[in-house]
Each structure stands twice: as C-alpha cells, then as structure tokens.
Amino acid sequence: MRLLLIEDDTVLGAAVRDQIAADGHSVDWANRLDAAMDAIHGAAFDLILLDLMLPDGRGIGFLKTLRARGDVTPVIILTALDQISDRIEGLNAGADDYLVKPFDLAELSARIGSVARRYSGNPNPIISHGALDIDLAAHSVHRDGKQVALTAREWALLEAFLARPGQLLSKPQLEEKLYAFSSEVESNTIEVHVSRLRKKLGAGVIETERGMGYRLGKP
Numbered sequence: 567m568r569l570l571l572i573e574d575d576t577v578l579g580a581a582v583r584d585q586i587a588a589d590g591h592s593v594d595w596a597n598r599l600d601a602a603m604d605a606i607h608g609a610a611f612d613l614i615l616l617d618l619m620l621p622d623g624r625g626i627g628f629l630k631t632l633r634a635r636g637d638v639t640p641v642i643i644l645t646a647l648d649q650i651s652d653r654i655e656g657l658n659a660g661a662d663d664y665l666v667k668p669f670d671l672a673e674l675s676a677r678i679g680s681v682a683r684r685y686s687g688n689p690n691p692i693i694s695h696g697a698l699d700i701d702l703a704a705h706s707v708h709r710d711g712k713q714v715a716l717t718a719r720e721w722a723l724l725e726a727f728l729a730r731p732g733q734l735l736s737k738p739q740l741e742e743k744l745y746a747f748s749s750e751v752e753s754n755t756i757e758v759h760v761s762r763l764r765k766k767l768g769a770g771v772i773e774t775e776r777g778m779g780y781r782l783g784k785p
Contacts, residue, residue: 567591567592567612567613567678567682567722567725567726567729567743568591568592568593568594568609568610568611568612568742568743568744569586569591569592569593569594569611569612569613569614569615569678570593570594570595570596570602570605570606570611570613570614570615571583571586571593571594571595571596571615572596572597572599572602572614572615572616572617572620572625572628573595573597573615573617573644574597574598574617574619574620574621575617576597578667579595579597581671582615582644582671582674583595585671585674585675586675586678587718588718589675589678589705589718590705590718590719590721590722590725591678591722592722592743592744592745594609594611597620597621598620598621598622599620599622599623599625599628600622602628603628606632606637606639609742610742611639612639612640612682612729612743613639613640613641613642613678613681613682614632614639614640614641614642615641615642615644615674615678616628616629616641616642616643616644616661617643617644617645618643618645618647618652618656619645619646619647625643625645626655626656626659629641629643629656629659629660629661630659630660632660633659633660640662640681640682640684640685641660641661641662642661642662642663642664642665642674642677642678642681643656643661643663643664643665644665644667644669644674645664645665645666645667646666646667647666648666662681662684662685663677663680663681665677676703679691679702679703682729683702686729691703691704693728694785695728695771695782695785696768696770696771696785697709697710697768698767698768698771699711700724700728702725702728705721707724707767709766709767709768714766714767715766716763716766717762719744719759720759720762720763720766722743722744723740723743723744723756723759723760723763724763724767726740726743727772727780727781727782728782730782731782732781732782733781734775734778734779734780734781735779735780735781736778736779737756737779737780739779740756740779740780741755741756744756744759756780760772760774760780770783770784771783
C-alpha cells in the first residue's frame, strides 16, 4: 500500500515511517497540513495517518475537508489527545481508527492492516488462492503448505493484486503502490518483481495484458 503520514514530530515520524517501510508499504511524509494536501492532490493513497496538532492547523479540520469533498481514503488518527471527547470528535469527523501516543509500533501495523482489510471488503486476514494460503496480518505466504519468503517489494505487489482481484492494474498504478515521491523507479522494476513472484508462487498467479497491465490470475 501507499500511505501518507502527516506528523510534525521528527523522531516519531521517522520511527513510524521506518515501521511502515519494514511492513512492505511505501510512505510519503508531510509535516504540515498544506504539504499533505499537495501530496493528496498529486497521488492516490491507500491510507492516511493523521496527527491532530500540526504547525499550520488542526488535523480535525483537515479530515472534515477531505470527507466533505467525498474523499473516502481511510484515516487513522495518531495523537497525544487522549480525552474521550477528543476520540469522539475524531471518529465523528470521519476517522476510521484513533491511536493515542505513545503507542506500540507493532500495534500501529496491526491497525493499519485491519483498517485496510475492512475497506477491501474482506476483514478476514487469511486468504486462500489456489495453492496459496496468504496471511495478510502476518505477511506470510504458504504454497502447497510450504512457506515462501517474499521481499518487502514482492509482498507489496502481491497485496496490491489481492486488494483488487480481477482488476487490471497498469504499470504506473503498481509503481505508485511501491514507491514514495522521493524514490527513483527503474523502468523495468515492475516486470522484475512480477517475474520473481511468478517463480515463487506459480506462473499463473499474475496475468499480463500486453501493453495494458497486470491482474491477479484465477485460482
């Protein structure tokens, strides 16, 4: 997934960014609301992590603006505001989850996965696809009962296909899922990762529509 982190605390932001990257996601980090809105105008994000107290305003107003314009991107609030009234305000403004600082990074990973699965329409973290048994929460894949080791990029690519079964994804769409704005993308990156996934998971796991893109193969 591609996530947008909106956080002005440099120490916490770096820790969250590194955790997200270790989970196989790409992340863009904004430390102001105006920079965050620019990022949203320039790319499609799968999930937003939102602090409530930013140098140029409150995250609640930012969230209300997103929802008022019809943006349904899932949002998890990360904040030191721990009063029940603050939580109610955040959830009523359109947040999908609310995590109070300080929090455990492993719990953040679990909540990101949970919210993402709800939005994909399948809250069950276990997916069976032909010979594959995939645990979205544990980031593990078994093929015919044997565990298959995937790199972070390979996992992110597989997750993108699983989130949209049967849907054709273009090369630029897949590149957006794997890389943040600051990353350099080689021209054959997607082809290389698709080839490796086929070798590890089976030749038919990803289908190619020549000149158009890729889709998850039928089980």
